[in-house]
Structure formats: structure tokens, C-alpha cells
């Protein structure tokens with residue numbers, strides 16, 4: 082990275098300092114499973130192992146090997162969804178192949194859907210041209226070692242954010258920072274996430290760079306997100322290291338810039354006082370950047386500040402849906418409503434055959450009961466039309482049979498005969514036995530009627546039976562059809 086001067090950042094810084102200083106209440110008791118699980122020893126051994134790999138100049142075979150090492154470590158630490166992302170990018174020596182290591186840790190089940198994203202990054206390449214042996218203990222092994230431990234901890238205790246981990250290649254400039262020199266990895270990832278429409282889901286980008294200096298300090302650049310900077314200061318207070326965190330009066334060009342340019346809130350957790358005395362940065366990009374300058378405690382403080390920022394962002398997400406309404410009440414409500422609806426539908430079907438029970442209105446009531454479910458399964462139009470049909474069929478049933486019977490000289494005997502015949506036919510000779518049963522029943526009913534009737538005017542039993550049959554179909558048939566239709570509509574709701 083490099084620093085960038087400017088009056089505006091300085092003014093912003095002064096404003097921030099005024100706001101940030103009193104807004105960092107101590108809450109020392111605050112801790113979490115992740116903070117407890119974080120192991121400074123692991124972070125340190127990760128750093129040492131990565132440092133031991135030797136120099137990793139950007140876009141080099143050594144960098145490729147380092148990328149594979151990170152990938153292997155991620156998988157060992159339970160981050161199974163990890164891969165290498167090789168890409169070509171123009172550099173001062175022409176088109177070169179760089180390689181990011183990317184990983185995803187799925188969000189906890191209680192996360193909103195779709196889960197927001199949180200990007201945690203560190204570059205792994207080392208500066209070229211310092212010495213043949215330059216392996217960058219602080220710049221870059223510390224960031225890699227800390228991020229690997231952070232990854233292990235989050236994989237163990239997922240956040241309510243989906244976490245993306247990025248180990249960037251090509252952060253260091255081969256010659257000097259220019260559009261084709263430096264930040265290759267972060268620029269490539271930002272462009273990829275933009276293309277994949279993931280940028281709007283990104284809550285924040287947290288960058289770890291040079292964070293292992295045994296003489297711990299964090300120098301937050303002026304060009305990091307104001308809100309994230311406040312969270313970092315609050316986190317430092319909670320980690321009891323607030324006095325070691327300061328705000329730089331200038332900005333830094335680093336891997337967070339590519340995301341900042343896409344309006345993603347980004348913060349660069351960096352210790353730019355890596356030197357032989359407080360305030361000095363004379364170890365940076367020199368052969369003095371060796372493992373003996375790194376301490377587990379500094380890795381812990383930086384990492385826990387990053388974790389606390391992540392947890393603070395998590396805490397801002399909408400509260401998870403309470404378990405009782407999603408897990409118990411809703412299914413119970415559905416079962417309860419359905420039980421009432423089934424009872425009403427059965428009574429409705431029975432009511433089509435028994436004059437005492439109003440069939441279609443009871444079946445229609447079943448639909449209204451189901452409509453009480455929070456999902457409101459039926460449209461208003463459907464309910465109005467169904468209601469009108471219920472009224473029409475009920476009225477038709479009251480008028481049609483008696484009108485037809487009168488017209489054709491049929492009797493009550495015929496009507497009852499058709500009902501009984503219908504039932505016998507339906508039960509003993511399915512599926513169409515009810516038609517013949519109904520007709521036969523009506524005929525037998527009319528025969529009985531003609532024998533018992535004392536009326537002088539006797540009509541032909543066949544004609545009366547046909548009238549009773551037609552009346553039955555018009556009345557009971559229509560009612561049955563409508564009730565069966567309502568039954569089908571209720572089934573739809575259950576599925």
C-alpha cells in the first residue's frame with residue numbers, strides 16, 4: 082500500500098475524532114463464542130508457516146504455491162467452499178496471471194434471506210526487489226495468518242452474514258503504483274462481484290494488512306468508512322487497546338479502495354507504524370520485516386477488532402423470526418384450520434343429500450375458515466364468485482325439484498326414492514351406479530306413490546320418475562358438484 086495526502090481527509094479526520102472519541106463506551110464484559118474461540122497461538126503459527134514459504138512475488142510460481150497453501154489450510158480449518166481464482170491482468174511486464182484465493186462461509190440459519198455479505202480480505206503476495214529472501218512477516222504473512230484463524234472461528238460459529246474471504250495476489254506494485262501495477266487481486270474481485278450483482282449485498286469490506294507488529298498499534302487511514310471506523314474504535318475499547326489505535330491524517334491506497342469505489346463501506350485495519358521506534362515505519366518494505374517482529378498478542382488484538390466489527394454489523398440485521406411462530410404456531414394453526422374445514426366440507430357433502438343441512442353454504446364456510454390462515458389462500462374475486470354460486474345453487478335447489486315435480490305430476494315419494502337410489506348406487510355400484518340408482522329410486526318411489534295416493538288424478542309413474550330424477554340432478558347434482566369443487570379448492574391450500 083502507499084499513503085495519499087490531502088486536506089479533505091485531514092478535515093474529515095478532525096471531524097471524526099471529535100465524534101468518535103466520546104462514542105466508544107466500554108463494554109468489557111461483551112464477548113462471544115467467536116472471540117473466545119479465537120486462538121492467538123493459531124494465528125501466530127499460521128503466520129510463521131506462511132512466512133516460512135519464503136518470497137511470494139505477485140503473479141509468480143511461488144505465489145501460486147502460496148495460494149495453494151492457503152487453500153489447503155482453509156480446508157483443514159473447516160472452510161470447505163474455497164477455491165483458487167486465476168485471472169490475467171496487464172502489468173508493467175505485460176499480461177500476467179495472478180491468483181486470488183476465495184472462500185465462502187455460509188450465514189447462520191437465523192440470517193435474513195438472502196443473507197447479506199461481509200468481505201474479509203488480506204493480500205498474500207510479497208513486495209519484489211527488497212532482497213532475495215524477503216518473505217514479509219508483517220507485510221503479508223500477518224494478514225494471512227490472522228485471516229486464516231478468523232476463518233476457522235467463523236466457520237465454527239457462523240455469522241448472520243455470508244462471509245467471503247479473499248486472499249489477494251498482486252497487491253504490491255512491481256515498480257510503482259499505477260493503473261496496471263498493484264491491487265490486481267482486489268480490483269479483479271471487485272469487478273467480478275459487480276458483474277455477479279453481489280455488490281449490493283455487501284455490507285462491508287474489512288481489510289487486514291500489516292497487523293502483527295509486536296509493538297501493536299493500528300493506524301486507521303483517513304479514507305476508510307466513517308461508520309466502520311467508529312465500530313473499530315469501539316471494538317478497540319472493548320479489547321482494552323483503544324490507546325493503541327489512532328486515526329491517520331492521510332488516506333491509504335490499499336486493497337479496500339476497489340470496493341470503496343463501488344460505494345461499499347470499507348475499512349483498512351493497518352499498522353503503519355512498523356519500525357524501530359514508536360511512530361517510525363522503517364521496517365516496512367525492508368529486509369527487517371522478519372518473524373521476530375511479530376507477536377501473537379498483536380495478531381489477536383487486530384483480529385478481534387475485525388471480529389467485533391463483523392459482530393456489530395451482524396447485530397444491525399433484522400431480528401431473526403421467533404422460533405415459536407415459525408416452528409410451532411404456524412403448522413399448528415394450519416392443522417387446526419384444516420380440521421375445521423374438513424368437518425365443514427363433510428357436513429356440506431352430507432347436506433347435499435339431507436334436506437336438514439344446507440350443503441353448499443357449509444362447504445363455502447370451509448373456504449372462509451381456510452382464508453383465516455395468514456397466507457390468505459384465496460383471492461377476493463374467487464370468494465365472491467364462489468359465494469354467489471352458493472346462493473344460486475341453494476335457491477335453484479329449493480325451487481327446481483318441486484317445480485319439476487309439480488309440472489310432471491311427480492310426488493315426494495319420487496324425490497325420496499331418487500335420493501335413496503342415488504346413495505345405494507353410489508355406495509354399491511361406483512362410480513356411475515348413482516345415475517341408474519337415482520332413476521330407479523325415483524321410479525319405485527312414484528310406483529309406491531301411485532299405490533298409496535288417493536288422488537283421482539294419477540299420472541304415469543315413468544314420467545313422474547323422470548321429473549323427480551331431473552329435479553334431483555338439478556338440485557342435489559348441482560349442490561354436489563359445487564361442494565366437490567370446494568373440496569378440491571381446499572386441497573390446493575393444504576399443498
Ligand SMILES: [Zn+2]
Pocket residue numbers: 082208220253366
Ligand atoms: Zn507492502
